[in-house]
Each structure stands twice: as C-alpha cells, then as structure tokens.
Amino acid sequence: ETGVTQTPRHLVMGMTNKKSLKCEQHLGHNAMYWYKQSAKKPLELMFVYSLEERVENNSVPSRFSPECPNSSHLFLHLHTLQPEDSALYLCASSQVLGAPGNTIYFGEGSWLTVV
Amino acid sequence: DQQVKQNSPSLSVQEGRISILNCDYTNSMFDYFLWYKKYPAEGPTFLISISSIKDKNEDGRFTVFLNKSAKHLSLHIVPSQPGDSAVYFCAASVGTGNQFYFGTGTSLTVIP
Numbered sequence: 158e159t160g161v162t163q164t165p166r167h168l169v170m171g172m173t174n175k176k177s178l179k180c181e182q183h184l185g186h187n188a189m190y191w192y193k194q195s196a197k198k199p200l201e202l203m204f205v206y207s208l209e210e211r212v213e214n215n216s217v218p219s220r221f222s223p224e225c226p227n228s229s230h231l232f233l234h235l236h237t238l239q240p241e242d243s244a245l246y247l248c249a250s251s252q253v254l255g256a257p258g259n260t261i262y263f264g265e266g267s268w269l270t271v272v
Numbered sequence: 273d274q275q276v277k278q279n280s281p282s283l284s285v286q287e288g289r290i291s292i293l294n295c296d297y298t299n300s301m302f303d304y305f306l307w308y309k310k311y312p313a314e315g316p317t318f319l320i321s322i323s324s325i326k327d328k329n330e331d332g333r334f335t336v337f338l339n340k341s342a343k344h345l346s347l348h349i350v351p352s353q354p355g356d357s358a359v360y361f362c363a364a365s366v367g368t369g370n371q372f373y374f375g376t377g378t379s380l381t382v383i384p
C-alpha cells in the first residue's frame with residue numbers, strides 16, 4: 158500500500174469509447190502527476206498538478222483530458238483513443254513541487270488496452 | 273532526447289553476491305537522484321535517493337553512489353536476495369523543477 162490508489166487496474170476500451178481513470182492519494186500531498194509507461198520506453202510525464210492547478214502539460218494529445226477537483230483526487234478522461242495509446246498509466250504524488258529532495262510516490266497503475 | 277540512461281536492460285546475479293545497477297545522466301543541473309523498484313503489474317516503489325551534495329547514501333542492503341564529474345550513479349545491493357528480482361529505474365530531477373526524468377529500467381534477476 159503506497160498511499161496512492163488507482164482505479165480501475167485494468168481497462169479495455171474501444172476507439173470510440175469515453176472512459177476515465179481515477180487516482181486518489183492519502184498522503185496529504187499537494188502535487189499529483191500522470192505518467193505513461195510504454196514497453197521499452199522511459200516513463201513519460203503527461204500532466205502535473207499543484208494544489209489543483211495544472212502546471213505542466215507535456216504536449217499530450219487532447220484525447221487525454223486531466224481533471225483535479227481537489228489535492229487528493231486526479232482523473233484522466235479518455236476519449237477516442239488510438240491502439241498506440243495502450244500502456245500502463247501511472248498516477249503519482251509528492252509533497253510539493255519544485256523543492257529540493259522532492260520524492261514522488263506512485264500508485265499501482267492502470268493497464269489500458271485500446272482495441 | 274533522453275537525459276537519464278540505463279544502458280543495461282538486464283542483469284543476473286547469484287544470491288548472496290553484489291548487484292550493481294548503473295545509470296548515466298546528461299543534465300548537469302540535476303541535483304536529486306532516486307531509485308525505484310518495480311514488480312510486474314505494480315507501480316514503481318521508491319527505494320533510495322541521493323542529493324547532489326553527497327556522493328554516497330546507504331540504507332540497509334542498498335547503497336547509492338553518485339559521481340558528479342562522470343554524471344554517473346549506481347545502486348549496489350549487498351547481499352542480493354531472490355526477492356530483489358524486479359525492474360529498477362533511476363530518476364533525476366532539478367530541485368526547482370516540476371519533472372522527474374526516468375531511465376528505461378534494468379531488469380534484475382537474482383538466482384537462488
């Protein structure tokens with residue numbers, strides 16, 4: 158138990174579907190992140206939120222839409238995805254942003270398959 | 273452009289021996305380095321970290337060494353145990369930044 162919970166753990170969706178990934182952190186952290194892990198590639202940062210405000214959007218296609226209603230919850234809304242979007246999506250949190258010694262803690266990930 | 277590189281995709285070590293996992297980086301502004309361990313079907317778990325003001329940090333069987341001049345860090349596991357078999361990622365950040373940069377991981381197998 159890392160203190161960061163992701164649901165669902167596995168998701169299969171068609172290219173015309175709309176679905177959402179949910180993340181909740183119980184660590185009292187102020188920053189939350191979405192990362193994507195594809196096979197044989199490094200973890201790719203998608204979005205960063207600090208105190209519910211988006212501070213980073215790494216050229217992610219608009220078919221991925223994040224939402225951070227409060228500092229404990231983060232969503233990733235998915236719409237008209239492509240098969241190449243199939244990957245492990247990892248949520249993470251850290252106490253703050255931009256501070257020395259900042260450490261991020263990951264959830265267990267949501268495996269997404271787009272068919 | 274990948275700023276953090278793990279050039280060995282896999283490593284096999286006998287139980288009880290030392291495992292050495294290596295990581296190189298290109299950005300001299302990085303001032304904080306982390307190692308994560310990942311089992312299949314789980315998210316990465318934070319293992320150990322080191323600030324750029326140090327060259328060594330030890331936590332039980334795990335020691336991280338940092339060589340700033342070579343832009344190189346390594347993780348030593350002594351003695352290695354079968355439960356250490358996992359994928360290990362190194363990561364780096366600039367203290368004032370919003371990003372952590374990850375390597376592609378090294379898959380460690382500890383043979384009983």
